[in-house]
Amino acid sequence: MIRYAARRLLQVVFVLFGVSIVVFLMLRLIPGDVVDLILGSEGTASPQQLAELRKLFGLDQPLYTQYLSWLGSLLQGDLGNSIRTGRPILPDLLDRLPLTVQLTSLAMFFSIIVAIPLGVMSSVMRNSKFDGVLRVGGLLGLSIPNFWIATMLILLVSRYGNGIFPTSGYVPLGRDPVASYKSLFLPALALAAPNVAILMRMTRSSMLEVLRHEYVVTARSKGLRNSAVILRHVLRNALIPVVTIAGVQVGYLLGGAIVIEQVFALPGVGTLILNGISHRDYPMVQAGTLLVAALFVMVNLVVDLLYSFLDPRIRYE
């Protein structure tokens, strides 16, 4: 276990290092550089002044020197300053993080409580009408864009909902937990929808795979009730591959949250990144992207470790 954990940890450090390089290079994609950006509209600076500014930002240094100094301040928790506000980025980012985490985890919760029972029923009633409806429903769920589901939810609730759930804005968890979860109910529902489809399909095919095994026949022939066979023997084993992709699913949800936050006017990390793009506040975009990717990598690490703890077979692969 410890050896596996150590190997996995080393891998994560390597990936995070790679992620930092990609995010650093992202800023090189913009036409011109940061100095052009800051002076942008003015255009009165002389070439000498430009050169001096570039020197100030270290832009006259070779790329790897620039990267190392950027990484150095990154490791000290300095993500740079916003071009727009001039304030340090990290505190703003951390301010927005709880919302995104809460939204993502609520969506994950919704996905699980809906998808797994449906997947189990679908596999048990295989090839029935119910199964057929769920299969088409699953494919539809994969095909409908989450922002459109969000829009339709807003439309329905604002017309017929009598205001049971707010359709925009966020109440912080610390202020009023009930109102907070209420304010994220619709966004989490929209975010979860495609995920429900994926998880349900996974559960169904995994259940069918396990149902073929001999120990299922044995369990049945020793006179166990069907529900006991399904829940105790089949489901437990069928959930193993479903849990493995839970980490990947967090990635879909974090990505989807960026879009969903926008629809419901939620002040999360996604909104910060998108505002950064529209205000050409590139360091903000860079930092936000880095934070979300790092979060995704860390969640995957935790899932993998938990999983290897639960299922010893993984460790010896």
Place this chain on the structure above:
Amino acid sequence: MNSGSAPSSVAGTPEMLNGDSGRSKSHYHELLQRLRRDRLTTAGAAILAVVVIMAIFAPLIAPYSPLAQDPLHLFADPSRQHLLGTDDLGRDILSRIIWGSRASLYVGFVSVSIALLLGVSLGLIAGFYGRWLDTIIARGLDIVFAFPTILLALGIVGMLGPSLTNAMIAIGIVYTPVYARLTRAMTLAAKRREYVDAAIVMGARDARVLRRHILPNVTAPLIVQTSLSLSLAILTEASLSFLGLGAQPPDPSWGSMVNTGQRLIELSPWQAVFPGMAIALTVLGFNLVGDGLRDALDPRMRN
């Protein structure tokens, strides 16, 4: 596609379906038959046919110009004059949806082609040459996989500047690793076959071995993946356009239509409702065909 040189074996054996030997006519016949028997796949293909025809013949089919404004009929409900109503500028929603299919399909095909070309090349190189090249490519892919796809696409478009072309580039990059990983795995499996050793011993150059002996083994899963990637690419394009980072106004694009419709939903729901349905149906078409292809090409996957 029909290589002709390979000996035709009995149609429908599992080896054949996995693309082991060349494809005889009967193989494709069998495949087509199997696909046609599946009603869902047929439905998917029909949806796609309609969307493709819509895109190609947009100027002939669309009742109005997608840009023609009618200031007297803003936010009109569906009527005989405007089948799906009009938008905030009085433009015909149906016409804009028909023209918008071009953006969706165009971005979908171009970006998936980029991903396919890059990904398959990387995968073949990594799988075939192995060693340090493989290590570098595999580690590189791990890094790209560390980003949620939409986030990476957003980041790239955000830096390059919002436009349909940049969206295509970003989506192409984002879906490259899937192809690379798939191709690498299949190449590794194919490389161990005896006929590959035989070809190398006989002095075939690498390029020939890759093209004639390795690539045919990879095509079946690649076809399935492409259908699914197209659905994902179109969804991603729709999301980017919805966020204002894809097609720029006044060009019609389904994602940006939903965006405007969503902001003005109190005034009229139709501008948000119908383009969203168009996205969902098109993506559903690719998903249905992808599922059908997977079942038909690999019977073991069928439940």
